Amino acid sequence: MNTEHPHTYINGVLSGERRVLSKTITLIESSLPAHQQLARKILDALLPHTGKAVRLGITGVPGVGKSTFIESLGMTLVGDGHRVAVLAVDPSSSRSGGSVMADKTRMEKLAVEKNAFIRPSPSGGTLGGVARKTRETMLICEAAGFDVVIVETIGVGQSEATVASMVDFFLVLMLAGAGDELQGIKKGILELADALAINKADGDNLEKADRAAAVYKNALHLLRPASLTWTPPVLTCSAVDMTGIREIWRTVLAHRDKSTASGELAQKRQQQALQWMWSLIEEGLKRRFGRHPEIIKRLPQVSRAVQKGSITPTAAAEELLFSLDNS
Numbered sequence: 495m496n497t498e499h500p501h502t503y504i505n506g507v508l509s510g511e512r513r514v515l516s517k518t519i520t521l522i523e524s525s526l527p528a529h530q531q532l533a534r535k536i537l538d539a540l541l542p543h544t545g546k547a548v549r550l551g552i553t554g555v556p557g558v559g560k561s562t563f564i565e566s567l568g569m570t571l572v573g574d575g576h577r578v579a580v581l582a583v584d585p586s587s588s589r590s591g592g593s594v595m596a597d598k599t600r601m602e603k604l605a606v607e608k609n610a611f612i613r614p615s616p617s618g619g620t621l622g623g624v625a626r627k628t629r630e631t632m633l634i635c636e637a638a639g640f641d642v643v644i645v646e647t648i649g650v651g652q653s654e655a656t657v658a659s660m661v662d663f664f665l666v667l668m669l670a671g672a673g674d675e676l677q678g679i680k681k682g683i684l685e686l687a688d689a690l691a692i693n694k695a696d697g698d699n700l701e702k703a704d705r706a707a708a709v710y711k712n713a714l715h716l717l718r719p720a721s722l723t724w725t726p727p728v729l730t731c732s733a734v735d736m737t738g739i740r741e742i743w744r745t746v747l748a749h750r751d752k753s754t755a756s757g758e759l760a761q762k763r764q765q766q767a768l769q770w771m772w773s774l775i776e777e778g779l780k781r782r783f784g785r786h787p788e789i790i791k792r793l794p795q796v797s798r799a800v801q802k803g804s805i806t807p808t809a810a811a812e813e814l815l816f817s818l819d820n821s
Contacts, residue, residue: 554667
């Protein structure tokens with residue numbers, strides 16, 4: 495492939511060529527300035543061909559069976575004629591190696607489907623960097639004709655909020671019968687959820703799942719809904735028995751219909767695009783700040799002063815920031 499000409503990538507992605515799709519994503523993930531410049535040209539050209547997919551974010555407590563659930567949902571959708579892309583956001587991968595490749599291996603059936611595409615998150619980098627690559631990969635997949643994009647959180651903490659900020663529908667998978675039903679889930683995650691699903695609702699666990707669903711419904715009632723047209727439901731499912739999977743997908747589509755009709759979906763995506771722009775500005779400013787010759791010269795001395803307690807962090811930050819005005 496001629497890496498100098500963006501049209502080779504653009505035409506290949508629009509034609510749905512998997513090899514070109516993978517190479518384009520690899521280009522986007524590269525930190526080389528020449529690759530980043532080429533990637534921007536490709537993204538700009540592909541942008542008019544994006545935005546039509548259902549963007550679904552999925553998170554879950556440890557042991558919830560997220561990979562099995564995603565594979566069951568993906569296989570159901572592929573069977574219905576959809577083209578499904580699964581992307582991962584894993585901020586922990588730079589520290590521990592993450593579990594992304596293992597997750598991909600566990601989705602053995604989905605991985606070999608010609609109408610499915612599974613992409614691990616780029617290893618290394620901050621959450622902001624990984625999220626940026628995932629957002630851009632999502633657009634590339636949409637341009638390649640994937641009409642359902644599933645963004646999965648692998649890491650913990652801020653990754654839930656980050657994934658929620660790039661999708662239309664955020665699904666939180668929960669377990670029943672793991673002690674206090676509200677332990678292990680933060681209020682912040684409940685506030686992000688467009689639906690909760692109690693997984694592993696099968697066999698002896700059915701009754702526990704129903705009880706857990708009642709607890710979560712009460713918890714959600716205490717929160718102010720993020721949408722005027724949508725109240726997050728609590729559903730039960732079994733990824734192993736393939737029960738409740740279609741109901742969850744119907745819920746995603748019902749939410750899409752309502753939010754499209756009310757104009758909330760368009761407004762949400764506009765806000766997400768602005769948030770994305772500002773996060774990139776902040777990331778870029780921090781990078782340029784650290785590379786500035788005056789900062790490189792003064793930072794060691796100011797840092798030592800802060801460590802010794804001879805200057806406050808506030809005064810140090812102001813000194814460094816305003817030193818740029820005089821340089």
